Amino acid sequence: MSAVLLDVESVSKSFGGIEANRDISLSVREGKIIGLIGPNGSGKTTLFNSIVGYHPVDKGNIRFQNKEITQLLVPEIARLGMLRTFQQTRIYGKMSCIQNMQISMPLAEQSLKAVFKPFRRQDMQEIEDMLAFVGLHSKRYLLAGDLSFGQQKLLEFAMALIAGPKLLLLDEPTAGINPTLINGLIDRLKVANKELGITLLIIEHNMRVIMNIADHIYCLAHGKLLAEGPPQEIQNNQIVIDAYLGAH
Numbered sequence: 297m298s299a300v301l302l303d304v305e306s307v308s309k310s311f312g313g314i315e316a317n318r319d320i321s322l323s324v325r326e327g328k329i330i331g332l333i334g335p336n337g338s339g340k341t342t343l344f345n346s347i348v349g350y351h352p353v354d355k356g357n358i359r360f361q362n363k364e365i366t367q368l369l370v371p372e373i374a375r376l377g378m379l380r381t382f383q384q385t386r387i388y389g390k391m392s393c394i395q396n397m398q399i400s401m402p403l404a405e406q407s408l409k410a411v412f413k414p415f416r417r418q419d420m421q422e423i424e425d426m427l428a429f430v431g432l433h434s435k436r437y438l439l440a441g442d443l444s445f446g447q448q449k450l451l452e453f454a455m456a457l458i459a460g461p462k463l464l465l466l467d468e469p470t471a472g473i474n475p476t477l478i479n480g481l482i483d484r485l486k487v488a489n490k491e492l493g494i495t496l497l498i499i500e501h502n503m504r505v506i507m508n509i510a511d512h513i514y515c516l517a518h519g520k521l522l523a524e525g526p527p528q529e530i531q532n533n534q535i536v537i538d539a540y541l542g543a544h
């Protein structure tokens with residue numbers, strides 16, 4: 297078995313009276329694709345925010361590569377090799393795809409410095425290769441804001457990949473994108489995992505997608521961990537089925 301890359305231990309987080317996460321534990325082993333599912337409002341995004349240092353947890357511990365990161369902030373955690381993408385994309389609409397990639401490139405440097413850094417030919421080659429990897433090479437000079445929503449998500453994915461993370465957290469990567477792009481994205485996620493060696497933790501609402509790609513799945517409901525197991529087991533777990541049916 298591969299080493300544990302991310303270890304979340306008994307994490308709780310409340311907003312006023314709302315217990316968004318209660319006593320949640322999960323672990324992610326190197327090289328795996330781990331799914332995080334659960335009805336809307338079950339606390340998935342909150343857990344991501346806690347893991348990447350967006351807000352402090354109320355209780356619990358988070359370790360990344362055996363290093364305690366519970367108190368660290370987003371840039372510090374990013375420098376250790378953990379990145380996330382958002383449910384709503386965060387791209388710069390008035391910049392071209394290439395420019396968006398340029399500012400995403402140097403994980404270890406401050407982004408402002410990166411903008412003014414002279415660009416090397418091999419950097420540009422790497423950017424073009426990565427845009428080709430997600431199928432956006434022909435769009436590379438377009439403004440990111442002129443891409444379709446699905447293409448913007450692919451760009452955001454490429455921006456995360458080019459930073460070279462060890463662990464990438466994806467928040468609903470397929471939400472709002474058309475079925476053709478979904479199949480392409482599933483394929484790219486698998487290749488990023490198998491060939492680029494990036495471990496993935498994926499929040500996904502589309503059951504078909506997550507059953508197809510995840511090695512192991514955690515299911516949240518009402519801020520708590522409801523079940524975990526391999527996709528087949530989760531798919532047939534009556535408690536999970538009830539949580540989803542109850543949510544609609």
Ligand code: ADP
Binds near residue numbers: 335339341342
């Ligand atoms: P999911 O991603 O599973 O849909 P969220 O983690 O976004 O769920 O939300 C879980 C609960 O926490 C919801 O009830 C939501 O309204 C609440 N919540 C999330 N973020 C905040 C916040 N910043 N302030 C107040 N409540 C929040």
Ligand code: MG
Binds near residue numbers: 340341342383
């Ligand atoms: Mg969410």
